[in-house]
Amino acid sequence: MPAAVRPDAVSVNGRRYAWPARPTVVVCLDGSEPAYTEAAIAAGLMRNLARIIAKGTSLLAEAVIPSFTNPNNLSIACGAPPAVHGISGNFFIDPESGKAVMMNDPSFLRAPTIFAAFSQAGARVAVVTAKDKLRLLLGHGMAGGVCLSAERADKAAAATHGLDDALGFVGLPLPDVYSAALSEFVLAAGVRLLERMRPDLMYLSTTDYIQHKHAPGSAEANAFYAMVDRHLGALDALGATLAVTADHGMNDKHDATGRPNVLYLQDMLDGWLGAGASTVILPITDPYVVHHGALGSFATVHLHGAAAGQGAALLPRIAALAGIDLVLPRDAACARFGLPPDRMGDLVVISARHMTVGTSAAAHDLSGLDAPLRSHGGLTEQIVPMIFNRPLAVPLAAPPATGAPRPRNYDVFALALNGLAPN
Numbered sequence: 153m154p155a156a157v158r159p160d161a162v163s164v165n166g167r168r169y170a171w172p173a174r175p176t177v178v179v180c181l182d183g184s185e186p187a188y189t190e191a192a193i194a195a196g197l198m199r200n201l202a203r204i205i206a207k208g209t210s211l212l213a214e215a216v217i218p219s220f221t222n223p224n225n226l227s228i229a230c231g232a233p234p235a236v237h238g239i240s241g242n243f244f245i246d247p248e249s250g251k252a253v254m255m256n257d258p259s260f261l262r263a264p265t266i267f268a269a270f271s272q273a274g275a276r277v278a279v280v281t282a283k284d285k286l287r288l289l290l291g292h293g294m295a296g297g298v299c300l301s302a303e304r305a306d307k308a309a310a311a312t313h314g315l316d317d318a319l320g321f322v323g324l325p326l327p328d329v330y331s332a333a334l335s336e337f338v339l340a341a342g343v344r345l346l347e348r349m350r351p352d353l354m355y356l357s358t359t360d361y362i363q364h365k366h367a368p369g370s371a372e373a374n375a376f377y378a379m380v381d382r383h384l385g386a387l388d389a390l391g392a393t394l395a396v397t398a399d400h401g402m403n404d405k406h407d408a409t410g411r412p413n414v415l416y417l418q419d420m421l422d423g424w425l426g427a428g429a430s431t432v433i434l435p436i437t438d439p440y441v442v443h444h445g446a447l448g449s450f451a452t453v454h455l456h457g458a459a460a461g462q463g464a465a466l467l468p469r470i471a472a473l474a475g476i477d478l479v480l481p482r483d484a485a486c487a488r489f490g491l492p493p494d495r496m497g498d499l500v501v502i503s504a505r506h507m508t509v510g511t512s513a514a515a516h517d518l519s520g521l522d523a524p525l526r527s528h529g530g531l532t533e534q535i536v537p538m539i540f541n542r543p544l545a546v547p548l549a550a551p552p553a554t555g556a557p558r559p560r561n562y563d564v565f566a567l568a569l570n571g572l573a574p575n
Contacts, residue, residue, distance in 0.1 A: 157274075158171055158273070158274055158275075159171060159273055162266075162269045162270050162273050162275075163269075164230070164231060164264055164265070164266050164269040165230055165231055165232045165236055165237075165263050165264065166232075167231050167232075167566055168570070169231075169266060169269075169270075169565060169566060169569045169570065170569045170570050171275070171352075171569075172275070172352045172353055172393070172569060173393075174391060174392065174393055175346060175350055175351055175352060175353075175354065175390075175391070175392040175393070176352070176353050176354070176392065176393040176395075176565075176568050176569060177342065177346065177354045177355075177356065177387050177392045177393070177394050177395070178228070178354070178355050178356070178395045178396075178397070178564055178565060178568060179339070179342070179356045179357075179358075179384070179387075179394070179395070179396045179397075180224075180225060180228060180355070180356065180357040180358065180397060180398060180399055181358055181380065181396060181397070181398045181537075182221060182282065182335070182357065182358045182359050182360035182363070182398065182399055182400075183360025183362075183363030183364065183398065183399070183400060183401070183402045183528065184360075184363065184398035184401070184402075184536065184537060185363065185368060185398075185401035185402045185403070185533070185535075185536075186212060186401070186535065186536065186537045187368035187369070188363065188368045188373055188377055189201060189377060189537060190368070191368045191369035191373070191374065191377075192369075192373070192374050192377035192378065192381070195369070195374055197374050197375075197377060197378040197381065198377055198378065198380075198381040198384075199381065199385075200381045200382070200384050200385030200388065201380075201381050201384055201385075201396075201539070203385075204384065204388055204394065204396075204539065204541045205539060207541065207542070207543075208539065208540045208541040208542050208543060209539065209540045209542070209543055209544045210537070210538075210539045211537075211538045211539075211558070211559060212535055212536070212537065212538065212558055213397060213535075213536050213537070213538040213558055213559045213560060213561045213563070213564075214534050214535065214536070214558045214559070214560050214561065215398070215399060215400045215401070215533070215534050215535075215536050215560075215561050216233055216234060216489070216490070216560070216561070216562065217450070217489040217491075217502075217530075217531065217534060218240070218241055218435055218436075218448075218450035218489075218529050218530075219399075219400035219401065219449075219450070219528050219529050219530060219531075219533040219534050220241055220242060220399075220400060220435055220436055220448065220450065220528065220529055221242070221286070221360070221399050221400070222239050222241065222242050222255065222256070222285070222286065222289070223239055223240055223241060223435075224399035224400055224561060224562075225281075225286055225289075225290065225357055225399055226239040226261070226265075226289060226290070227239075227560075227561070227562040228355075228397070228399070228561055228562050228564060228565070229265040229266060229267060229289075229290050229355065230263050230264070230265050230266065230562070231266055231562055231563070231565055231566060232263060232562060233489075233490030233491075233560075233562065234489075234490060234491050234492055235486065235490040235491055235492050236262070236263050236490075237261060237262055237263040238260055238261060238262035238263070238492050238495065239255055239260060239261060239289065240255070240435065240491050240492055240495045240496065241255060241433075241435020241436070241450075241495075242254065242255060242256065242285070242435055242436060242437055243255065243433060243434065243435050243436075243437035244433060244435060244452075244495050244496075245431065245433055245454055245497070247494050247495075252431070252433060254285075255495075256285045256286075256288070256289065257288065257289075258288055258289055258292035261289055261292055262492075264293055265290060265292065265293060265294075266353070266565050267279055267290065267291070267293075267294055267297070267299075267353065267355065268292065268293030268294050268295070269293075270352065270353050271293075271294045271295045271296055271297045272293070272294075272295045275351075275352040275353055276297060276349065276350070276351045276352045276353075277294060277296075277297035277298075277351055277352065277353045277354070278297055278298040278299070278314075278342075278345045278349065278351040278353075278354040278355075279291055279294070279297070279298065279299045279300075279354070279355045279357075280298070280299075280300055280301070280302070280338050280341045280342055280345070280354075280355070280356050280357070281300075281301045281302070281338065281357045282301065282302050282303065282334045282335055282337075282338050282357060282358050282359035283301060283302075283303050283329065283334075283359060284301040284303045284304045286301070286357060287299060287300065287301040287304075290355065290357070296314065297314050297351070298313065298314035298315050298345060298349070298351070299313060299314060300313040300314070300315060300318055300341070302327055302334050302335075302337035302338050302341070303327075303329050303334065305318040305319055305322070305326055305337065305341075306318070306319055306326045318341070321341075321344060321348075322337060322340050322341045322344055323340070323344070324336070324337050324340055329359075330361055331361060332361060332362050332375075332376050332379070334358075334359050334361065335358035335359050335361070335362075335376070335379075335380070336379055336383075338356050338357065338358050338359075339356060339358065339379075339380065339383035339384075340383060341356075342354060342356040342383065342387060343383055343386045343387060343390070346387060346390045346392060347390065354392075357399075358380075360400075360402065360528075362376045363402040363526065364402065364523075364526050364527065365522075365523040365526065366523070366526075367404065367526070384396065388541050392541075393540075393541065393542060393568055393572065393575075394540070394541040395538070395539065395540050395541075395564050395565075395567070395568040396537065396538070396539040396540075397536055397537060397538045397539070397561045397564045398536035398537060398561065399536070399561065400528045400529075400533045400534070400536065401528060401532070401533035401534065401535055401536060402526050402527070402528050402533060403505050403506060403526065403527070403528065403532055403533060404506055404524065404525075404526055405447065405449070405506055405507065405508045405525045405526060405527045406506070406524040406525045406526075410524040412447060412508065412518060412521070412524075412525040413475065413506055413507045413508060413525075414447055414507075414508050414509070414510045414513075414516070415473060415474075415475055415476070415503065415507060415508070415509055415510065416510045416511065416512055416513045417432045417451060417453070417470070417501065417509050417510065417511065418430070418431075418432040418510070418511035418512045418515070419511075419512045419513060420473075421453065421466075422512075424466075424469070425455075425459045425462070428456065428457075429455065429456055429457060429458070429459035430453055430454060430455050430456065430459055431453070431454040431456070431497075432451055432452070432453055432454075432509075432511045433451065433452045433453075433454065433497060434446055434447075434448060434450075434451050434509065434510070434511060435448075435450060435451075435452070435529075436448035436450070436527070436528075436529055446510075446516060447508035447509075447510055447516065447518075447525060447527055448508055448509070448527050448528060448529030448530075449477075449502060449503040449504075449507065449508055449509065449527065449528065449529035449530030449532070449533065450500070450501070450502055450503075450509070450529035450530055451500075451501045451502075451509040452496050452497030452498075452499065452500055452501070453466075453470075453497045453498055453499040453500075453501060454497040454498055455497075455498045455499075460498070463481055463498045463499055464481070466499065467479050467480075467481065467499060470499070470501055475503050475504050475506075475507030476501065476502070476503055476504065476507070477502045477503055477504040477505075477507075477530060477531060477532070478500075478501075478502040478531065479499060479500070479501050479502075480499070480500045481498065481499060481500075482496050482497065482498055482499070482500065485500035502529075502530045502531060503529075503530055504530070504532070505530070505532040508525070508527055508529075535558075536561050538559060538561065538563075538564060538567075540567065540568065540572060542572040542573055542575050543572065543573045544567065544571050544572060544573065545571060545572060545573040545574075
């Protein structure tokens with residue numbers, strides 16, 4: 153859009169975003185516990201990121217709870233918590249049908265994204281995701297631009313994705329969905345798009361396959377972050393305003409022998425209340441459960457029939473279980489974490505750092521776990537990095553004082569567009 157007719161800013165979900173003065177790229181490194189980049193920098197494997205931090209800004213931010221992929225990616229995309237956009241997990245009980253369904257269709261989205269608003273105002277916008285489960289949600293409402301997933305890059309077409317022959321454009325083969333190559337394709341696509349199309353706004357969202365399998369500082373993790381560093385360096389060298397954050401952290405969820413630490417809450421509630429009196433929903437559940445077995449640290453409990461009035465009595469009983477971090481009734485959980493009440497159960501259950509919550513032992517297929525379980529979803533996976541390649545010009549330029557509120561990961565576009573010092 154010519155500068156003479158473009159707006160000075162775009163408003164989305166009650167927030168004002170200045171029009172990008174240069175290409176602005178936000179990278180969401182899925183599952184990127186701050187320790188990953190810290191270990192790789194210490195090993196001399198992320199020299200580009202170290203240089204970016206030295207000239208720019210490095211903060212710690214808080215992710216959305218539940219600390220899962222979809223709620224956080226949509227919060228980043230909307231600049232708002234799930235109470236506004238409605239995506240509170242990957243999986244929930246639809247109150248209209250009473251059935252447990254995947255929440256990956258745009259019909260579940262209750263707010264416009266930053267990408268839709270800018271593209272409708274005439275900006276060149278590009279969104280590249282690792283998995284296709286996010287593409288439709290993040291691309292909803294976009295008026296043109298590029299929106300594709302690495303998972304189905306071979307199916308890209310100009311009419312639906314804004315790009316023909318994505319594999320040829322990026323210069324990489326179609327990656328396996330369970331591989332580090334899926335994230336590499338996302339980042340390589342971002343570099344190529346910046347080189348050839350110069351989007352005003354671009355969002356790149358990777359996958360946490362490596363983080364689910366390998367701890368910070370491991371050879372595999374360091375090799376992955378060295379690859380990430382090459383692409384971050386290229387994006388920075390191409391003159392973009394660059395921001396890097398994450399959707400959630402990651403922790404070991406296994407015992408000393410490598411066996412998963414799991415509290416099978418549905419089995420327990422069935423023993424207490426009887427079969428059919430409750431339904432435990434695990435919002436981590438999606439089509440890609442091989443590397444985590446649908447085990448995370450956040451669950452909701454729906455109570456049925458006569459059990460519906462027993463939430464207050466169950467709450468302390470569940471809270472007393474070993475490995476449980478927090479149990480809250482629906483309204484308290486929604487108020488604390490910014491969640492939509494109609495998409496949550498009667499109780500919200502969050503497990504501790506090294507524990508997961510399951511439904512029934514018989515319902516989880518853990519045969520695909522070829523490494524000790526690492527997962528996320530709880531309070532202990534909430535802290536994420538937030539890095540900019542320019543200094544901040546707003547009060548957050550200094551790290552928050554002890555006890556002061558941290559920025560949220562969904563503040564990243566507001567800070568990147570409104571809060572950086574001139575360069």
